[in-house]
Amino acid sequence: MEQLVTFLTGLPALPIFEEKINPFLSSHNLISSQSVLDNLHTVLYIAVFYHIVYLIGAWAVFPIPSKWKVNYDETHAKDEEARLHIQRHKHKKVKHLSIQASIHFISFLQTVVVLYLSFVFFLDRKVSGSESYPDSDARIFGECRETQLVCMFGCGYFIWDAYISACHSTFPFFVHGVVSTAAYYIGLKPYLQYYAPVFLMFELSNPCLNIRWFGLKFFPQESKVCNLILLLNNLLLMTIFFFGRILWGWYQTFMLCYDFYNVRNDPRFMLWDTVIVVTCNLTIDLLNVIWFSSMVSIAVKVLTGTKTVQNEKKTQ
Template identity: 35%
Template sequence: MRDPIIAPSSLVHFTNPLARTLSLRTLPLHAHEILPSFTLYTYLNSSIAPLASHHLFPKTYPNLDARTKVNWNARAVSLLQSCCINTAALAVIYLDKERWTMGPRERVWGYTGASGMVQGFAAGYFLWDLMISAAHLDVHGPGVLMHAVSALAVSLLGFRPFCNYYGLNFVLYELSTPLLNIHWFMDKLGMTGSTAQLVNGIALVTTFGASRLVWGTYQSVRMYQDIWAAFEAPAGLPVPPWLAVAYVVSNTTLSVLNFYWFGKMITTLRKRFEKPGKEDDGMNSKK
């Protein structure tokens, strides 16, 4: 399935030298998705989110301290992005018939334009996320920074192309992100311990566990098996060791963070509804 958004030839030519240097062959075909999405998220974070929040929540947002406003704006961007990327990923997984016929070799080395489109938008977001996490490390913490680095690495390696098939499947981690951000916003809007937050919390734990732990672990195991099969392939087809290590380490880092955050999430929710109003750092990650 082709990328439905046509790449401008001038941008393709402009990004070709960088793509050759980094050995990311399909990167120029999706630079028109990476760069605009990065620019859009930067503008949303710096201008639109603060302005909209002032108007929509005049009794809350203006009274937040500087650190909380940084977190609020980033979560507003994360909420919008996760809803959009989930919709795009699910649509491509369902509509892209080429993906349905891929065997182990194609799942490692294969590529479709539609999958590249989703990874392009994801890469633009994770590039922005890396910038924000590094600039405000004291607010977001090292875990979020590690997540941004690993997610960006996985997205960019998909343009080699390498595991482009699985990169799209891993985007579905974001299914839990809207609920996580809504839960955080409820705290700031004085809804801590409310019935609405309890319902959202149950949905959050269920979705997080299903999308990141169950689905994510299953896809990781399948990916490891396919990479190992490709690694043992005949001459001319094997996976370079450094490439396999880079992708596996990045993906494993994301998996470990997901299990860690899930444990913190359960602990925080239990404390929160035993003692309404009490907050815990376990819900502070915007991932």
């Protein structure tokens, strides 16, 4: 993982950034932060990297298992009408499943990268301990290389995520990508960089979320073993989601607002950036509550026997 991070962050800026893009953005006051301008090429390289991996997955890797799964569904269709429906839309189903599988793979990959960077930060007490961040001033205005890397990878990924959600997902996921991009862009300025790895603890639930998706889409529908695996994964997902996104998320949003309040009279305090970040975090916190409520609703139906684990795929 360290090799991947070093490779992407070590790529030099193309001449067009120094000669055209950065001077244009700076002269028109579109980006005033020198830190953002210095790392803009890396942020875009990260977004491009994720898109290249996505394209490889969508067009070379996942069509094979997707075709197998569609053929499996056709063979095991409950009736002739269902079999003919799958047969008529086979190419479209394979393409759609391949695209969605690649998106979820990138989500899993990003989770591994940012959690690695976040834990590198948290486990180094010299960097993240109370001596380095003793008060609100340090947490809002402080900066270090570790948190800068988190912001760069967060910003690069969510640029790609917003784009891909606009093309292939629903509006709430697009909103999630946009507000997350804005939050990590502000963090890169630097502003409240300490909270970048803090809020990326949200990603702890993503491995279970992606395992759940792959299980629903690719596991045999009638397998009791697969259903058990999915059920256990769903329980783990809900537990991590509740503690990592609901409790941790709302608590850290409160702490963030508390720190903002303490530095409100500091000349470096950025009112509009503060408003944007707080709004972004509240939006994501509310989306997390909505998504968790949906999980609980489905779990209740599964436990009461009105829906099976595999039947969830019809609502995905």
